[in-house]
Amino acid sequence: MKLVAVCACTSGIAHTYMAKEKLRKAAESLGHEIHIETQGTIGVEDELTPVQIAEADAVILAVDIHVEKGRFKGKRVMEVPTSLVLKASKQIIQKVEESLKA
Amino acid sequence: MKKVLNDIKKHVLTSISYLLPLVVAAGLLIAIGNLCGGSVMESLDDLTVPSALTTIGVWGMGLIPSFIGGYIAYSIADRPGIAPGFLMGQLASFLNAGFLGGLIGGLIVGYIALAIEKYLKVPKWAQALMPMMIVPTVSTIIAGLIMFFVLGGPLVAFTTALNNFITNLDQSQKVAYGFIIGWIGCIDYGGAISKVPNLICDGLMADGIYGPEGIKVLAAMVPPFGVTFGLLLSKLIHKPIFKKSEEENIKIAFPMGVCMISEGVIPIAMNDLVRTVISTSIGCGVCGAIVFSMGVESMVPSGGVFVIPAMTNPLWAVIGLLVGSCVTAVLLVLIKKRLSPEEIDDLGAIEDDTEEEVDLSGFSLS
Numbered sequence: 001m002k003l004v005a006v007c008a009c010t011s012g013i014a015h016t017y018m019a020k021e022k023l024r025k026a027a028e029s030l031g032h033e034i035h036i037e038t039q040g041t042i043g044v045e046d047e048l049t050p051v052q053i054a055e056a057d058a059v060i061l062a063v064d065i066h067v068e069k070g071r072f073k074g075k076r077v078m079e080v081p082t083s084l085v086l087k088a089s090k091q092i093i094q095k096v097e098e099s100l101k102a
Numbered sequence: 103m104k105k106v107l108n109d110i111k112k113h114v115l116t117s118i119s120y121l122l123p124l125v126v127a128a129g130l131l132i133a134i135g136n137l138c139g140g141s142v143m144e145s146l147d148d149l150t151v152p153s154a155l156t157t158i159g160v161w162g163m164g165l166i167p168s169f170i171g172g173y174i175a176y177s178i179a180d181r182p183g184i185a186p187g188f189l190m191g192q193l194a195s196f197l198n199a200g201f202l203g204g205l206i207g208g209l210i211v212g213y214i215a216l217a218i219e220k221y222l223k224v225p226k227w228a229q230a231l232m233p234m235m236i237v238p239t240v241s242t243i244i245a246g247l248i249m250f251f252v253l254g255g256p257l258v259a260f261t262t263a264l265n266n267f268i269t270n271l272d273q274s275q276k277v278a279y280g281f282i283i284g285w286i287g288c289i290d291y292g293g294a295i296s297k298v299p300n301l302i303c304d305g306l307m308a309d310g311i312y313g314p315e316g317i318k319v320l321a322a323m324v325p326p327f328g329v330t331f332g333l334l335l336s337k338l339i340h341k342p343i344f345k346k347s348e349e350e351n352i353k354i355a356f357p358m359g360v361c362m363i364s365e366g367v368i369p370i371a372m373n374d375l376v377r378t379v380i381s382t383s384i385g386c387g388v389c390g391a392i393v394f395s396m397g398v399e400s401m402v403p404s405g406g407v408f409v410i411p412a413m414t415n416p417l418w419a420v421i422g423l424l425v426g427s428c429v430t431a432v433l434l435v436l437i438k439k440r441l442s443p444e445e446i447d448d449l450g451a452i453e454d455d456t457e458e459e460v461d462l463s464g465f466s467l468s
Binding site: 058095 | 112113115116118119122123176177292293297358363365368404457458459460462465466467468
């Protein structure tokens with residue numbers, strides 16, 4: 001399955017990037033393709049392209065703060081706090097996969 | 103109910119994330135300006151470089167309530183919320199209810215703006231006016247009147263009472279409160295629990311009370327410093343307590359700690375949660391008790407060791423940090439189990455990527 005994700009934490013220096021790494025590793029080990037955008041205090045990095053979003057089967061928002069959701073209109077979105085991603089990134093991706101099949 | 107609370111938390115955290123760069127920059131400007139002999143300018147006649155810096159910094163601090171109000175409302179109601187939220191912040195400044203006033207005003211005006219966006223149906227030709235005129239104006243009128251006529255009095259009373267309470271603490275009370283703030287402030291290394299006292303410290307700073315902020319900044323560095331000292335101490339007395347992989351983690355956690363990021367300790371703590379948390383949280387408490395009772399103050403909410411020179415009583419700040427870290431180190435070495443040589447060398451093993459079972463039933467794909 002193809003995934004896109006956005007990571008953003010409060011201070012935008014630590015959890016954002018830890019969550020990104022976790023998601024990337026988990027998706028790779030489960031054999032999924034994932035593109036991850038980070039919205040840290042430095043600003044947006046690795047911004048998701050419209051094509052990536054259009055092709056994605058689902059969107060994971062690993063965010064503790066408000067992020068713009070307009071561009072994900074019509075997409076299946078799961079929003080989780082970054083702390084949960086650090087603990088259980090694989091289970092989150094598995095849950096997305098199950099929900100898509102259901 | 104829980105969902106509402108979670109939402110509110112997210113809105114507040116959003117505003118904090120926009121606020122942090124402002125307070126760091128403004129705090130440093132004040133500190134640098136003051137250190138060089140600057141003061142707040144009355145007119146251009148007083149212009150010197152240090153005074154220019156101090157003055158800009160003080161203005162920056164004055165923007166805090168507006169940032170809080172504005173970005174909370176933005177988080178709730180998107181762009182149309184920003185303007186009314188900033189106005190609620192100005193109102194809060196007028197009430198001298200700075201941080202708390204901005205927070206409450208932002209929440210009220212944000213939800214009102216959201217309700218207008220959702221429920222007010224206007225003819226097609228007026229739709230363009232919604233985000234530009236109707237939402238900001240109407241939400242500001244309603245929330246502004248509520249803030250002035252209903253909440254103004256209680257907010258002023260509460261803020262004054264809280265500020266009096268903190269400034270009138272005697273020495274032994276300061277030790278106790280310093281310990282508690284430091285202890286809770288790093289009990290989960292920058293996680294959900296520690297956000298609460300940290301938020302209170304930020305709020306007090308916005309109202310001109312800088313002691314608790316000093317605790318927050320210094321105590322946040324105790325866990326990473328403490329495990330580093332613990333590692334050195336364990337080598338010194340030949341009681342191995344950390345695995346090879348944990349040593350590698352500590353090498354990353356220390357520089358992170360220098361920048362006031364305690365999260366680097368999490369992977370080490372996860373392997374031996376109870377003992378590590380006991381050691382680090384007590385160290386943080388000791389650090390908090392020392393710096394609060396010795397009058398250390400910080401006008402800068404973030405930046406780690408680099409902002410210590412800008413604090414009031416920087417010497418006691420350093421002492422508090424070091425003593426707290428040493429307490430953590432000694433406790434770690436005392437209560438962590440001695441590891442056998444086989445246990446220490448875990449780098450050869452395959453990386454363990456099993457996860458603890460977590461209840462995800464509350465989350466679903468939209």
